[in-house]
Amino acid sequence: MANLVIASNHKAMKKLEGSVKNKVYDFIEKLSTDHTAPGLHIEPLHAAIDGRVRTARVDLHYRAILFQIDDKDGGEPTFIYMGTWNHDEAIKLAEKSVLRVNPVNGVLEGIVGELEGDGDRRKRVVVPEHGRRPEEEKTPYLIALGFTFEELTERLGLDPQLAERALAAVDEDGIIEVAADGVGWQGTALLDLATGLSIDSIREKHGLTDGPVDPTLDENERILQALDRPASKMQFAFIEDNEELRRVIEGGDFAAWRTFLHPEQRKYADGSWNGPFRLSGGAGTGKTVVAIHRAHHLSKQNPDARIVLTTYNKTLAADLENALRSLDPSITIAQRLGAPGVYVKGIDALANAVIAQAGDLDEACRSVLGTSAVEVGPRRTQTDKVWRDVAQSTASGLDYRLATPGFLENEYVAVVLANRITTLEQYAKVPRAGRGVRLTRPQRIAVWKLVEAFRRQSRMDGTLSFPEVLALAAEHLRLRNEAGKSHLADHVIVDESQDLHATHWALLRALVAEGRDDLFIAEDSHQRIYGQPVVLSRLGIKIVGRSRRLTLNYRTTAQNLHFAVSILSGAEYQDLQQEPESTAEYRSARLGPNPRLVECSAAADELDRVADQVRGWLDDGIDPSTVAVLTRGQDDRSRFVRALGERGIEARALDSNNAASPGHVQVLTMHRSKGMEFSRVILAGIDDAHLPSVPTLRAVPEEERAEAMLRERSLLYVAASRARDELVVTWSGKRSALLGG
Structure with a gap:
């Protein structure tokens, strides 16, 4: 054979x-x-x-x-x-x-x-000796960075003709065009050169340090x-x-990603670390791909290993499981937490699985909620409604700017549940590191009154909030581990981890014993669109040097990537280690048309122009299911579905309960689009009322307004980075300031 x-x-x-x-x-x-x-x-x-x-x-x-x-x-x-x-x-x-x-x-x-x-466009340009060119011509891009023909060919190993063309390119777009003709590793090496990365660093990234094959x-x-x-x-x-x-x-x-990985991606998928490892990178750089291959590698390395692969929600988790099965249909997908194989669930479902298998939860309930008289059933608290009700009905004396569902829920999760606070005395003394609003002692007393009212109302309703379930699951596992029982997982892999809060991390940390290859964490702080930022070291997860970053975008064109990154311009982001997060080295391996910005005279005009654009793509033979219209909210999503249908275009609203359907244009919110990609994307309604969202900003205290603005930027960045090939942005009225210009 x-x-x-x-x-x-x-x-x-x-x-x-x-x-x-x-x-x-x-x-x-x-x-x-x-x-x-x-x-x-x-x-x-x-x-x-x-x-x-x-x-x-x-x-x-x-x-x-x-x-x-x-x-x-x-x-x-x-x-x-x-x-x-x-x-x-x-x-x-x-x-x-x-x-x-x-x-x-x-x-x-x-x-x-x-x-x-076929080779006519690959014009052979011979660079003069030592890279010299007439002074009146623009200095080629790589020569300006200090690279020479000898370095590219004799130290890196680029094809001489490719190296000549690269050294003749006058800008980054020229480098990308040359890179598209590179064989295998040579194309991505050229993109790294364009970032100013050294020859030695490129050799290290591509695994080129072994030198020639045995002659x-x-x-x-x-x-x-x-x-x-x-x-x-x-x-x-x-x-x-x-x-x-x-x-x-x-x-x-x-x-192609399922079989052909970049050497750098393969190194992270197959590597081994003495503790938690964090992989960061921009949208489309392959973090999810690496996480999937990581689960596959650990499973093949030890078929008896208990591997948890989790992410922010059930929709993304379903995508992870489908991709894992597609990568290897023979892989064992565990049906029960703690069984050999890969257990793939959204993190809330993961907490529910812990609770379902726990048995007696009295001690965990006393530790987290201060009482064992708690019904741990399937019903979940409508947190916004309950916080709003108790704020209106309880004479707490708390400033109205803080008596909002958003502030109270974040305080409850990040401080009360995270620290297992059950009394006012504990809450009055606990540090509140990372919370934007400082609270005086009277304010803490007022907040605690509302916390107690929230807990009473939830108990009367027979409900628990999702964070409460997470906190109970984490505490049950902690107590179980303290009692000398084995952990439920050997390895935990977390995708989209930037959106997780304190009780999520408490659960993840308690699932697996500290040690080699315990936690693999994939994140992009620029895509944080939920909740408040956290610092892993404060939650018992020590990275200490085991952190790497991906910079090469495989999804979007260079033009779309530049547009998406420009949305983040001027804002300061920090990662899960409280370090500055940069977009400086992000590059795409593909070229395409520039994103089109379309100003419309009125809302009705915008509906017409979106429909015309979609119809044009469909007339060109584009598969409808690869075309998406993204909106800020559900009301606008419904409006565009209806408008497209009235104009003869079959469209479907995509929500958390259904998947993309063949034969239909997909219309979905920007939040729902996370983790997805489409060939053509229209960002609709990008005006100053929708982005940043006026109601969203109004609902947060002034001290947390900056963080809320970062989430609005991140949401638009996420939406813009869903497009593989073409991106169109429309609005009526005043364009969003997040678009710049």
């Missing part, structure tokens, strides 16, 4: 129709089963540059391009599949295709040839050894079973 390696080649895959992809799958399945089967017609080419290249028959009209690597001891050969093309094109491309081991860094590179005229090996052995290099795995992957093969072929470009 031949060994099969498949190359990442999105240009080849995207051109194939579905019926042809099925034939490709059948062809490769036959190839891996019996490469000598006569129907495959595996043939060398006499005019080929590389003697290992082969073409093989997929059907009467299509042929595959392969490289055949023979085993020196007569064992089964290794076939590297590069893609499938029309019969005549495949022959011409194969003749010019090359498989080579980079002599500088030992990375395997597969280069498919070009047809006549004493013969050429085929060197190729097989090079396949194990981290950067080689960006372009090549061994395919171990037919299901994996089908996923790669059917998924094409959009599913």
Whole structure:
């Protein structure tokens, strides 16, 4: 049975129709089963540059391009599949295709040839010696950063022609255009160069520090050894079973992340750390991808391991489970917390699972709520309503600016529940680190009166709030651990962790014993759209140097990324370690059209223009389910669904209870869009009344207004970064100040 390696080649895959992809799958399945089967017609080419290249028959009209690597001891050969093309094109491309081991860094590179005229845009520009150019011309971008041709080729290992073109580019867009033509690792290395990253740092990120492959090996052995290099795995992957093969072929470009990881991503997915590890990065940099691969790696490393994979809500958790199953259908998805396998739930469901398995909760209730007379049932408190009711009915004397559901709920979660406060005496003394509003002793007494009223009302209603359930679950686990019982998980992986509050973290910390590979935390503080910021060290989670950052965006175009990042301009963010969070090194690997800003004369005009834009995309053949209209609130979401329907466009409101539906344009709130992506996005209603939200800002105390503004910026940033290809922003009235300009 031949060994099969498949190359990442999105240009080849995207051109194939579905019926042809099925034939490709059948062809490769036959190839891996019996490469000598006569129907495959595996043939060398006499005019080929590389003697290992082969073409093989997929059907009467299509042929595959392969490289055949023979085993020196007569064992089964290794076939590297590069893609499938029309019969005549495949022959011409194969003749010019090359498989080579980079002599500088030992990375395997597969280069498919070009047809006549395909390379016209790749204009060869020879940079004068030492990078000198006439003074009247603009200094090329990389030369201005101090890079030389010798460094790029002899130390990094870039293709000389690619290095020449890169050194001739006058700006970042030029670098991105050149990078798109780079083979495997070379494209991302060029993007790193554009950020000013040093050659040594780029070598480290891409795993290029091992140097050349052993020169004493013969050429085929060197190729097989090079396949194990981290950067080689960006372009090549061994395919171990037919299901994996089908996923790669059917998924094409959009599913490439499942098999082909950047070396830096793979390092974090497969690494090991002596304690909690934190991975940060902007929208679209692959944090979720790494988290999924991390769960997969730990599961394969130890099939008996109990792994918890969790995130902010049930919708995102369902996406994580689907992606994990897609990555490996054979993976064990645990159905019970504490069972071997990967247990995937939103964090509130995770708390409910702890409660369901707990048995006696009296001691935890006394510790958290001050009484064991608590009904821990399925009903949850409507916190906004109860806080509003008790603030109006209780003579607390608290300033009206603080007697709001938002302030009281945050105080209750971040201070009272987080510190297991059950009496006024405890609350009067507890530090309130991180809370924006300082409270005098009389104010604390007033707040405590409302806390007691909230608890009484909830008990009368027979409800618990979600944070109370989290706090009870965390306390039960803490007491259980103190009693010497084993923890319920061996590893915990957390995605979208920037939106978690204190009781979330108490639960996560109590789930797994402190030690090697206990917590893996993925976050982007720029995407914090819920609650107040927390500092992990104050919650018993010590990162101490185990923190890394991803900067390369795989989702959006450079133009869309620039627009999204500009929304954050001038604002100061801090991460979960209370360190400044920057967007300085964020880069995209793709180019596209500039986002369009459309000012409308009135609300009705905006509805018309949004419908016209959507209709234009659909007329161009864009799949409706990949088109999204994002709004600030649910009322506007309903208004645009109705307006699109009245104008003959099938649209559907997307909420937490349903998934994107085929054949419909998706209309959803910006909050709901988190964790999603679409090919085309319209941000609608981006005026000064909707963003920042006037009611939202009015509901928070003045001392917390700055943090609320950061959340509004973050929400718009999240929405803008959902677009893969095209982004349109519309408004009527006065445009939002968050758009700048």
